[in-house]
Amino acid sequence: MATLFETAKAVALGLSLTALSAPAVHAEQLKLGVLLPLSGSASLAGTSIREGIEFAIKTANEKGGAFGEPVKVFIEDDEGNPTKGVTAVRKLVEQDGVVAISGTYVSAVAAAETKVAREYKVPMVSAGSTSSAVTDANTAGDPWFFRAFPGSVAQGRQTAEDTLNRLKAKKTVVLFENSIYGKSLADQFKKDYEAAGGKILSMESYNPGEKDFYSTLTNVRAQAPDAVYIAGLMDSGAQIIKQSGELGIKIQIVGSGSMMSDKLIELAGPASEGFAVSSMFEPSTPNKHGAEFAKAFRAAYGKDADVYSALGYDSMSTLIEAARRAGKPDGAAIRQQLMKLGDFPLVQGPDGTTAKFDEKGGVAFTIGLAIVRNGKRVWMPFD
Template sequence: MKITRRATLGMMAALAAPSILRAQSAGVQHVGVMLPFSGIASVEGLQTIKGIELAVEEFNASGRYPKTIEILREDDESNASKGVAAVRKLIENHEVPFIVGTYASAVALAATRVAREYKVPMLTGGSTGAAVTEDNPPGDPWFFRAFPDSNDQGEHTAQDIIRVLGKKKIAIMHDRTPYGTSLAEQVQRVVAAEPGGEIVFVDNYATGEQDFFPVLTRLRQIAPEAVYIGGWAADGAMMVRQAREVGLDTQFVGSGSMITDDFIRLAGPASEGFAVATLYEPGTTNPHGKAYGERHLARWGENGNTMTGLGYDSMSIGLEAMARVGEPDSAKIQQMIYKGMADFPIVTGPGEQYAKFTEKGGVLYRMMMSRVVNGKREIIAG
């Protein structure tokens, strides 16, 4: 039975339909993508979509589904209200069976609550904030993250700063988003627990900040051995570039948003030596990731990165789940993603990794760390 999507959320909750089938154009199956294609996180969004598009192209070529997959895109601009509106549009107007998105964790949290009411699964295109998967009902996740959350990222990065980079006096700069705040809290906790680890300075900043000179001058006087930055790539690049201008000579370490070539271009020569938490590099030990990297390079003429890898994994998982179900049934796809994909390989993470989700909708593995050497990232841990 087909149930119209143009009802209110309250009506949908009351109906509690276990299975909703969608009408699509003959021969075409639409799937939803919601990312920040403009705004503060557009650097990340415009990378993620490349992995998503490659996944769709390869899936269509495989003949795994009787219809041609087409992407319907929505730009949430890293804005929660626009993210909610985008989800409603994709579900109510276009009846997509699942959505890949988004990047900003605050947007993901607001959007996935709406999608969950409609019983449509979301697979994140990069949201790391632990709060989003923690919001899932245990054993009934509708938001899926095929990589570690911000708690794991903060823990792994803090350990690598001390154990791999050999830095113990740490300063922290983070934005005020849930992503940046949760990372900073985790780094503080882990550094304090490491032998000799010491947090010597903590401060926060607004996204889109253009003037870091005052705080960087203070940091030059404090002389930390490393500065950890938790936030968006554009802000991190601005900070690193301005640090060189004020003569702050220290080891900068960034959060996972800062792992694209765009960051290196934005930071310029100041990016040399920059270390960053990473989920994917072309030099990965993951055989599936290495093969993906070759295909990405052939398709786009540039190396893949964490953002492209996450987009590729999330879309590939959603499409494979729909193929295994055999129809665009959101409830069945959600169950397949949750319980039936443990044998499906993903390209991110070290070694061989698979889409084996926890009861909260996450996938667990240890993150890697890369460092910029001669303008290119090289894996130094993981």
């Protein structure tokens, strides 16, 4: 009987140890995890974000790391797949002993990953996931998922206003990717655009990775809108722009934040002229901290930083800074410090933007609008 009791106690102890998880065991070195889609359809963004993250780590380690030791980072590929993402979280926490995670890019995957990370008391800072649904799932005042840039609610609203007021488009067709990223932006855009007096002629979804838009665009042309708003990823966006050029459609095209990439201009070719995209960072940013980052990044990589490297940099630097302030590698303590980072500058957004996370874990700043002219994005000033 006694042995049975002992066994039960041992099992219970074992279980509670698992629940407590690794953080307590590793005392001195700061170990952070990174989750990104490094293969699969979202890998283009994932690899750019990784450069920003690695640059943040390099910069931090040159300044002495954290707790007197270099920051150690474990990078896992979640392939833009929720199941792979959840497995990767478990691996990062249980095997590698990370205390906080920067990740990920695909919103649906981020939503799945943070549920698991939270059970381990491991905070996550978005590395590109935009859907507000992920931060909205946080309990107000008790967030475990943070996003150092505005979510789909703010981006959808800003784009709706810009489309109506700056681009003077009164009638718009919305094409959106059938994912929580695309749908959350499209719904928000519709709500705010109509509230501001614009007219949505139609909303049409397409499957992620779709390449052929001739039939869809044939319908768009028949509706004769002033603008087309695309809420989706870069590869499909480039196809839509290129093919609308081929179909002789001369309508203002507006894209969501994922399309803020030089690659899009290259792929879409001359048809990208006049394309407008909401933009949180450009190398020519008026943000002083951002300009310094752009300069240092250029020196290190020999190419310009873009929105991906910028948000990767912000995601990782906020985590490292919060850990430094916490003074110990502990997930819960890092989370407490993340909520008090209102004085820490971000490279994205207008000058003076800081990591002032709200009670749901998001950061609000004005999102800019960039327009392609002569094959280059020109950033309209924030106002």
